[in-house]
Amino acid sequence: KAKEAGRNTRDYFNEDMNEDSRKRSLLEQNMYKALERGEFYLVYQPIWSTDGQNIESVEALIRWLHPERGTISPLEFIPLAEESALIHSLGEWIIQESCRFVKQLRTCFGEAPVEIPKVSINISSAQFLRGNVADILNRELAALSLNGTDILVEITESALMMDQKRIYSQLDNIVSQGIDIAIDDFGTGYSSLSYLKKYPVKRLKIDKSFIDDLVTDKDDQALVSGIISLANSLSLKTIVEGVETQEQLDILRQYGSPMIQGYLLAKPMTDDLLLDLLKSRLAQV
Ligand code: C2E
Ligand code: MG
Ligand code: MG
Ligand code: MG
Numbered sequence: 001k002a003k004e005a006g007r008n009t010r011d012y013f014n015e016d017m018n019e020d021s022r023k024r025s026l027l028e029q030n031m032y033k034a035l036e037r038g039e040f041y042l043v044y045q046p047i048w049s050t051d052g053q054n055i056e057s058v059e060a061l062i063r064w065l066h067p068e069r070g071t072i073s074p075l076e077f078i079p080l081a082e083e084s085a086l087i088h089s090l091g092e093w094i095i096q097e098s099c100r101f102v103k104q105l106r107t108c109f110g111e112a113p114v115e116i117p118k119v120s121i122n123i124s125s126a127q128f129l130r131g132n133v134a135d136i137l138n139r140e141l142a143a144l145s146l147n148g149t150d151i152l153v154e155i156t157e158s159a160l161m162m163d164q165k166r167i168y169s170q171l172d173n174i175v176s177q178g179i180d181i182a183i184d185d186f187g188t189g190y191s192s193l194s195y196l197k198k199y200p201v202k203r204l205k206i207d208k209s210f211i212d213d214l215v216t217d218k219d220d221q222a223l224v225s226g227i228i229s230l231a232n233s234l235s236l237k238t239i240v241e242g243v244e245t246q247e248q249l250d251i252l253r254q255y256g257s258p259m260i261q262g263y264l265l266a267k268p269m270t271d272d273l274l275l276d277l278l279k280s281r282l283a284q285v
Contacts, residue, residue, distance in 0.1 A: 024080060030066075031077060031086055035093060039065050042097050043268035046277070047120065047239055047261045050253055055278070057118040057152055059261065060098045061268050062090075082126050091127045092136055099140045101271055102150050108275060112282055120152035120182065125159030131166055134173035141177065148178030152203070155181060157189035160199060168199065175200045182239065187227065196234060204231050208242025211262075215247045225255045232256060 034040060044058040064072040081087040098121045109116050127133045141148060153174055160167060160183065171181055182203035183195070187210055195201075206227055214220050224240070231238045240252050243262030252260060269277070 045268035046266045059120040087126045103144045122154045154184040156184045203237045205239045228255045
């Protein structure tokens with residue numbers, strides 16, 4: 001009887017697995033079509049100086065507007081894309097589209113007496129491992145006569161731990177184009193401070209998970225203030241992600257965090273809305 005129960009459980013399990021993998025491969029096939037049909041788009045979230053005066057950069061974040069399912073989160077489809085070759089065409093599209101937007105910003109505000117925000121692009125570890133991402137960036141910047149200093153590149157902490165030689169040479173090439181590199185999700189991987197010395201990175205993005213309980217959790221306070229002062233003394237810029245409340249912001253000001261990103265100041269928005277926001281701020285100058 002026990003045997004029977006065991007087999008039943010396993011059958012259920014297999015059915016679930018099959019159902020799950022069917023859904024995944026369907027989504028994966030759909031993604032190829034979606035890219036051709038133009039169902040992906042980028043939204044942009046401002047990254048502010050901590051005094052809230054300046055939008056220093058904007059992070060490009062991908063969305064999928066699925067005809068039946070509506071908007072699908074990158075947390076759902078980026079990991080799937082990373083399991084197949086799709087991440088390469090998708091990643092290339094993300095770079096092209098981000099650069100197109102950089103060009104639009106330059107065209108719109110080039111004459112204005114303001115600093116134009118840099119556009120920060122998330123690059124998947126799979127793209128770094130393939131080894132051609134530096135060339136793609138170079139090509140796209142050149143095609144639109146843009147400078148490396150117009151964009152930023154975000155690499156996750158976990159990607160830094162992979163094929164270190166290959167990652168290093170990509171980063172080195174990217175930096176030589178004048179592009180600053182940020183370590184994304186800092187503190188969530190197996191952080192090793194030696195990476196800060198080894199790789200040519202200029203920025204750390206402290207993960208939202210350290211900020212959620214910042215107001216009450218003494219450990220988070222110690223970690224976040226420690227990371228910020230360490231980064232400051234190494235001349236690395238920190239960006240704190242996921243700032244949602246005024247109390248959190250007040251604490252981060254005390255700690256001397258130079259930049260913040262979060263719903264408190266702005267959610268990710270479409271290119272049109274971001275242009276409107278920048279125009280309205282310009283009108284106030
Ligand atoms: P990430 O790169 O760490 O991006 C920050 C995420 O935090 C974004 O989620 C952003 O919307 C969210 N966020 C920012 N401020 C707040 C806040 O105050 N509260 C809350 N609850 N969330 C906040 P999003 O857009 O869903 O992206 C999730 C992740 O998907 C990204 O994390 C990144 O790992 C990946 N991703 C998104 N776009 C791209 C892309 O173009 N390429 C690649 N390779 N990955 C991407
Ligand atoms: Mg990011
Ligand atoms: Mg992040
Ligand atoms: Mg994150």
